[in-house]
Amino acid sequence: MAKVPPSHAASPLVLALDVGSSSARAVALDARARTIGGWEVREPLNIPVTREGGSEIDPDHLLHLIFSCVDKVVGAMGARAAEIAAVAGCSFVGNLMGVDETGKPVTTLTTYADTRASIEAEKLRAELDEVEVHKRTGAFLHPSYHPARLRMLARTKSEAYSKAARWITIGEYLEWTLFGEYGVSHSVASWSGLLNRHSLEWDEAMVAASGISLDQLGKLADCSQSRTGLKPEFAARWPGLAKVPWFPFVGDGAAANVGSLAMDRDSVALTMGTSSAMRVVLHGHVEQVPDGLFCYRVDGKRALVGGALNEGGNVVAWLRNTLGLDKAAIGRILREKTPGKHGLTVLPLLAGERSPGWKGSARGAVQGIGLSTGPEDLAAAFLEAVAYRIGLVHSLLAPLLDPEHMIIAGGGALHASKEMVRLVADVLGRPVALAETDEVSARGAAILALEALGAAREAEGWTTLPMEVFHPDKGRHQEHAQAMARQQELYGRLVSGLHS
Secondary structure (H helix, E strand, C coil): CCEECHHHCCCCEEEEEEECCCEEEEEEECCCCCEEEEEEEEEECCCCECCCCCEEECHHHHHHHHHHHHHHHHHHHHHHHHHEEEEEEEECCCCEEEECCCCCECCCEECCCCCCCHHHHHHHHHHCCHHHHHHHHCCCCCCCCHHHHHHHHHHHCHHHHHHCCEEECHHHHHHHHHHCCCCEEHHHHHCCCCEECCCCEECHHHHHHHCCCHHHCCCEECCCCCECCCCHHHHHHCHHHCCCCECCCEEHHHHHHHHCCCCCCCEEEEEECCCEEEEEEEECCCCCCCCCCEEEECCCCEEEEEEEECCCHHHHHHHHHHHCCCHHHHHHHHHHCCCCCCCCEEECCECECCCCCCCCCCCCEEECCCCCCCHHHHHHHHHHHHHHHHHHHHHHHHHHCCCCCEEEEECHHHHCCHHHHHHHHHHHCCCEEEECCCCHHHHHHHHHHHHHHCCCCCCCCCCCCCEEEECCCHHHHHHHHHHHHHHHHHHHHHCCCCCC
16 A cells, blocks of 8 residues: 555654645655655645746745645644654756845746746857767756756846845755755756766856856755754744754655656656656666756766656646547547547647757647548647657667666656556557556655665565556557657657757
């Protein structure tokens, strides 16, 4: 079981915070990394995307949601809140905000989905050798990373930019608010495009190219390094948490791999929420990162290699809103439509591209529309196209994986549609195991905290998540392989020559 009632929870307990792009959560987990029933709270979150490509939110509103979650979970635990031995957390990464000398925000919190820095990314590509940047940082010159976004903020928000004494993430803002100190984990820093993946220090050349100085960035720390001693107002609010260690946030992608126990090359994690990603944890130093893939950090000892796609559940939402199809209709389409019979080839890049081409200015395209094309044809083609993009990332990851590797899937969009999981299995031609929980990121943060506390695994290890396995249809796999090739041909004609 991945969830237990409070009466069966084994101490020590961990309170895990998970700040996603659609909700903030607080979850209590036990010593075997099992979610404790009734001690989990979620606050919905909406980060709008503007016509100009902006994606931003008031950081104080986000903190309010996090604190509300903590209040409710601690309140529900009552006296057993005293068994909490640590607080850990993760967040959507690529978020950025500026604060003044007093720690007060001078900008909103922008997210990885903000595409307004396309011009700056293009200029960076003209100025720098992106191949060398990728070798050093594991990241790309793309609007989703800090270098381009910092330049964009200097151009578009010059007054606020000039007031920023520091550039931080939401996890650092939480730490400052609670403790009066800043720190950022190697994990979160690796998603910024500013961390040298070899030295695990800020990359001075990329910091300079961003237009800021090293003293405007937080002190780097391993995710096992904690803080204790809440400020008086928060110690009074949560007495049971006042003296326990609070560990720095890690990236939600890294936490998802750990939480699903995809922690070596024999298993790869696939997540699909608003966007999608596929990642593998590799131990030790990664000498060469495949073209088109990122290389981030779980911690100082483990790397995270994979691909991130801007397309996922957002495409499903767009289809529902644009074509007037409800969830049941989309499920039926996925079950009944023959692959490729619609005659359409789709690039589902509605929010620009990240992996593997990193063309932020790319947009969606449909080839083959005729008078007989209907809404269901379009829906089937777009959903298949999203799966093909996942297949492309998987093919790039394959050389790093064990030949018999397992694919462990999770995320709200896949939990909401098992038909989509089956489609992905058909496209990949491999079984896909759907973890029967959407709390894998919070679970991963808790496991990292338990490791840091020295809480030895019991003989049976961390409790394995219940999973439902979806096996591929070989005939459909062949049909999808041909359609994937057509998608790549269309991509080559329409997107390859674009700038970032």
